[in-house]
Amino acid sequence: MRRIQNLTARKCETIKEPGYYADGQNLYLQVSKALSKSWLFIYKFQGRKHEVGLGGYPDISLAVARDGAARWRKVLIAGDNPIEIKREQEYKKHCSRIDNPTFAQCANKFIESHQAGWKNPKHAQQWKNTLDHYVLPIIGNLQVKQIDTGLVMRVLEPIWLEKNETASRLRGRIENILDWASVHKYRQGDNPARWRGHLDKLLSSPNKIQRIKHFKALPYHEMNGLLLALRSNSSISAMALEFLILTAARTGEVIGSQWNEIDFNQKIWIIPAERMKVKKEHRVPIASRTLEILSNVKQLKVNDYIFPGRTRNGGLSNAAMDKLLQVTLNYDATVHGFRSTFRDWASEITNFPHEMCEMALAHSIKNQAEAAYRRGDMIEKRRVMMEAWLTYIETKPCKVK
Structure with missing residues (x-):
């Protein structure tokens, strides 16, 4: 009479030799060369040998493996092939996952x-x-x-x-x-x-x-002091921040800028549509000092980015200019706030038209009729405005009683 339940929990734990160890009634403990262990239901069907996996040991205990082998024996006794039944179950389970995703x-x-x-x-x-x-x-x-x-x-x-x-x-x-x-x-x-x-x-x-949170902006009459601080700092971040201030651009537009976007002949920075918030190409006139910054930073060129970062092929990080402004220079303001500073200056102490200021900031036109008829971008008139902005922040403000 064939002995069944040859294995014990202790034996399963202590086996150290690779091979197949029979428990009886088609149940085997397989030990690999790496000494990992798993349970198998091994049987013959229509003259061919088959194996059905029951799970790994010790996650599947001896008792649970015996219960699993008993279920497959019932399938075998009923005249069905366990391996085919298992494949059918797995296929249905797979279809269920596809039709009913989490x-x-x-x-x-x-x-x-x-x-x-x-x-x-x-x-x-x-x-x-x-x-x-x-x-x-x-x-x-x-x-x-x-x-x-x-x-x-x-x-x-x-x-x-x-x-x-x-x-x-x-x-x-x-x-x-x-x-x-x-x-x-x-x-x-x-x-x-x-x-x-x-x-x-x-x-x-x-x-x-929610409380509305505006980006903290530096008052325009304090810009001269910041400008002097930036020009005394020779870092890439300082040049990038001054470039941002003089162009009234967004942080992402500056740190993502590449040399192929600069037209030195026309003195224009052309930002492609895919990098713009409104998904429309934006042309920025390059003021005289902005051109100097480009000339200076070009001497440090290491990749395609105008303002390279620490990685070999990357640009300046998103937080670099804010860190310079708030930590190194100790200003209670945000980089994005300089767009508001520029807008306040243009509105309060200049006569430049509203639509020109909005163009400089690359704001979308909310009036659909106006948007349909606008074709130009006032590039040369905006060049005059950006030179005026440069002149203003380079001028030391008079003291006011």
Whole structure:
């Protein structure tokens, strides 16, 4: 009579030689050359030998492996081939995952399909970070068709008052992902993350919670002192910041600027549409001092970026100019705020037209009729304005009683 249950828990733990160790009734413990262990149900069907894996040891204990072998023996006794039954089960499970994806799977697919159209490459990472931190631990493993208003509220309620700006962005991201899932037929019905007519009845309005935060700007009459401080600092960050101030450009436009965008003959910086906030090419007249900065920084050229960063092929980091301004020079202001400084100067002590100032800042035209008829960009008139801006900040202000 063949002996069954040859193995014991102690023996399974202490086996150190590679091979197959029979427990009886088709159950074997396989020990590899690397001494990893796994359970196998080994049998013959229609004259051919087959193996069905039951899982690894010690995650699958001897007792659990015996139960698994017993289930497959019943299949064998019924006249079916266990390996074919297992493949069929795995296929159905795979189809179920495809037809009923989790929220996390839909989120990944949504980001993959949309990130090419996002302006900032870091946008995709921001999506992933906020979803990983706030959303996926709560609803990530649930099938997307199961997501309802209660689950969305479980994500948003804990942070709605304390971190409303983040929570508002999250709500929009959840809504977009669920809309994507609905279009792909993974879920039906209304979107439980919809704001108007739905979550606005359950959560306080962001306008009542958030305080408007403006970028802190340096008053224009203090610009001369900053300019002197920048010119006494020979770093790439200082040259980049002065370049930003003189062109009234955004941080991303400056740190992403490359040498092929500069037309030295025409003295124009041409920023391509894909790097602009409004997705439209923007021409910037280069003032005399701006041209000097370009000449100086060109002597340090190491790659295609006008203002290179620490990496061999990269540009200046996003925080470099703010760090210089706030830490090194100890100014209580932000880099983005210099656009406001320029705008205040143009409005309060010059007669330059409003539309010219808006063009200098590359603002979109809200009036659709005006936008349809505007063709030029006043480049030469703006050149005069930018020279006036340079002259103003290079001039030491008079003391006022």
